[in-house]
Structure formats: C-alpha cells, structure tokens
Amino acid sequence: MPSHRGKLSLTETNRRFYERLWSEAQLVEPQRFNTWPLVSELAARARRMLEVAxxxxxRLPLDRAQFVDISRAAMTRFRSRGAAASVGIIHALPFADGAFDFVCSFDIVEHVDDDETAFAELARVAAPGAALLLSVPLHASAWTPFDDFVGHRRRYEPNDLADKLARHGFAIERSAVFGMQPKSSRLLDLGMWFLTHQRERAMWWYNRVFMPLGLRMQKPLQWKQGFHDEPGIDTTLLICRKQG
Known part of the structure; x- marks a missing residue:
C-alpha cells in the first residue's frame, strides 16, 4: 500500500523535486514524443489549448498553447521560448470557465491530495466538446518506492478512474498503454539507491543519458476504443471528451 504523507509535506516534496529536476534539465520539444501524431490531430481542431504541469x-505546441506549472524554473524556460506560461497549481487554474477546446495533463492528478478538486478544475476550464488528454498510473498493487520518492499519492484502479471522470463530465473515448512495470525490480532498486544517496549524479544521468535514450526507444502508441486494461500496465493514456 502507498505510504501516505502529510498534505504540506507532499506539496513541498513535489515542488522541491520538480524545481530541482527542471532547473537542471533541457526542454524537450513536443514533436519528439510518441504522443505528437495524436496531439497534432487534436490540436488541428482546437483554437484554445492548455497543458497543466x-x-x-x-506535449502541446509551444507557439499555440497556454502552459501552467508549479515549477518557476520550467515556466521561465517556456517564456524564454516565447510560450504563454504561468506559475500555478492544478487546484486553482487561473483561467475562465470553458476557456479551452483541448486540455492536456500528464502524470499530475496522482500527485495531489485532493484529486476531486483537480478533476473539477480540469472540467471547469474545458469547454463542452473539449478533448482531455490524461495520463495516470494504474493499480495500487504496482506501488513501488519510486512512487513515494516522486510524491505520488495514489495509483488508480481502472473502474474507479472511469467513474471519477464520468462524475466530472468526461467520457473516455480511447486509451493506450503508456508504460509497463518492469518484470525485475533490480533496475528500479538501483535507480532508487542513486536518487537517494547520489542525487546529483542520478539527475545528471537521467537528464543526459536515460531521457534521450528513452526518446529514441519510444514505440508508436496503440490505441483501443474505450478504457483498455490488462495485467502489467503501469500507466494509461486516455482521450476523453467533455460532455455538453
């Protein structure tokens, strides 16, 4: 089971971890991710786009979308590229109701204590008919020390996630496997040891070696209708539609 942290501690853990990570990393262009073919398709039909955290x-085009993140270092880098970026949190998005036709949020709702408010905010800023591109980790049984380290609060069970999205007005259209839990824990254990005991060295290897290598090894996303789940899926990517 997850080892839950205090509310203030969790928020501060997330802020410190990602502020440190992004202050030492380079911005990766959205065209380099395997999500780009889908994003291009959805963006072509959207006038107003938002990416949260x-x-x-x-994943959204830098020259057309609005971005908001808890990391000041990240948003400063975005603004240096001419992107519309602001510092903020998912619980209080600084935008009007129904402001966006396409909302994107990768690996964020699992980090917050109050995910109901997070989903409510995503729903609030999404216009009727808007697309929501969302990724989350699945299955509490797949919890590892890495979830604790990066500040995860939960992993979602598929039925519970589908119900939660429906309560906030989102219908799941398609899904794709977005990550697989490794069969062996040795690599994970080694990575955790370096992150805990040699953080600077671990960050250097992540930003300069493992991230570029991971980008090269990406495979095209395989989409299926509805919410597809199978044993071993670590993270799911969902295309949802905001109901009228």
Whole structure:
C-alpha cells in the first residue's frame, strides 16, 4: 500500500523535486514524443489549448498553447521560448470557465491530495466538446518506492478512474498503454539507491543519458476504443471528451 504523507509535506516534496529536476534539465520539444501524431490531430481542431504541469516535457505546441506549472524554473524556460506560461497549481487554474477546446495533463492528478478538486478544475476550464488528454498510473498493487520518492499519492484502479471522470463530465473515448512495470525490480532498486544517496549524479544521468535514450526507444502508441486494461500496465493514456 502507498505510504501516505502529510498534505504540506507532499506539496513541498513535489515542488522541491520538480524545481530541482527542471532547473537542471533541457526542454524537450513536443514533436519528439510518441504522443505528437495524436496531439497534432487534436490540436488541428482546437483554437484554445492548455497543458497543466508540463515540466520541461511539453506535449502541446509551444507557439499555440497556454502552459501552467508549479515549477518557476520550467515556466521561465517556456517564456524564454516565447510560450504563454504561468506559475500555478492544478487546484486553482487561473483561467475562465470553458476557456479551452483541448486540455492536456500528464502524470499530475496522482500527485495531489485532493484529486476531486483537480478533476473539477480540469472540467471547469474545458469547454463542452473539449478533448482531455490524461495520463495516470494504474493499480495500487504496482506501488513501488519510486512512487513515494516522486510524491505520488495514489495509483488508480481502472473502474474507479472511469467513474471519477464520468462524475466530472468526461467520457473516455480511447486509451493506450503508456508504460509497463518492469518484470525485475533490480533496475528500479538501483535507480532508487542513486536518487537517494547520489542525487546529483542520478539527475545528471537521467537528464543526459536515460531521457534521450528513452526518446529514441519510444514505440508508436496503440490505441483501443474505450478504457483498455490488462495485467502489467503501469500507466494509461486516455482521450476523453467533455460532455455538453
């Protein structure tokens, strides 16, 4: 089971971890991710786009979207590229109701204590008919020390996640496997040891070696209708539609 932290501690853990990570990383262009073919398709039909908590790994086009993140270092880098970016949190998005036709949020709702408010905010800023592109980790049984380290509060069970999205007005259209839990824990244990005992060295290897290598090894996303779940899925990527 997850080891839950105090509310203030969790928020501060997230802020410190990602502020440190993004201050030492380079911005990765959205065209380099395997999500780009889908994003291009959805963006072509959207006039107003928002990405929540992109860090320095944005999926939406920098010149057309609005970005908001808890990391000041990340948003400063976005603004240096001419992107519309502001510092903020998912619980209080600084935008009007129904302001966006396409909302994107990768790996964020699992980090917050009050995910109901987070989902409510995503729903509030999404216009009727808007697309929501959302990724979350699945299955509490797949919890590892890494979830604790990066500040995860939960992993979602598929049925519970679908019900939660429906309560906030989102219908799931398609899903894709977005990560697989490794069969062996040795690599994870080694990574955790370096992150805990040699953080600077671990960050250097992540930003300069493992991230570029991971980008090269990406495979095209395989989409299925509805919410697809199977044993071993670590993270799911969902395309949802805001109901009228």
């Amino acid at each position: 992109p860090g320095l790994r944005p």
